[in-house]
Amino acid sequence: MLYLCLIEHTLRLLPQLLGLPLNEAIKGELESLFLDKVIANLVLCISVYDIRSIDGVFVFPGDGASTYTVEFRLVMFRPFVGEIITAKLKES
Numbered sequence: 001m002l003y004l005c006l007i008e009h010t011l012r013l014l015p016q017l018l019g020l021p022l023n024e025a026i027k028g029e030l031e032s033l034f035l036d037k038v039i040a041n042l043v044l045c046i047s048v049y050d051i052r053s054i055d056g057v058f059v060f061p062g063d064g065a066s067t068y069t070v071e072f073r074l075v076m077f078r079p080f081v082g083e084i085i086t087a088k089l090k091e092s
Helices: 015-019 022-034
Strands: 002-013 043-059 066-077
Touching (some): 002 022, 015 022, 022 066
Antiparallel strands (some): 043 066
């Protein structure tokens, strides 16, 4: 079963990524952190659905990276007990 999960995360964005548009840079970092990973109670993250808000940019002293508070939604896969998934293997 697929779910949309709303998550708020404090994200550190490296200076090398500041040349990109902000939404694109943040989405790339979120995908590298969450995509194809199992998090909290055996839920697999499929993709970043959207970014709802980007707030609170600040830089810690002695650190060149900017830090944002990001609210976003993830598409999560969590099968229920006894769920049967039928599929065709496209490529191996």
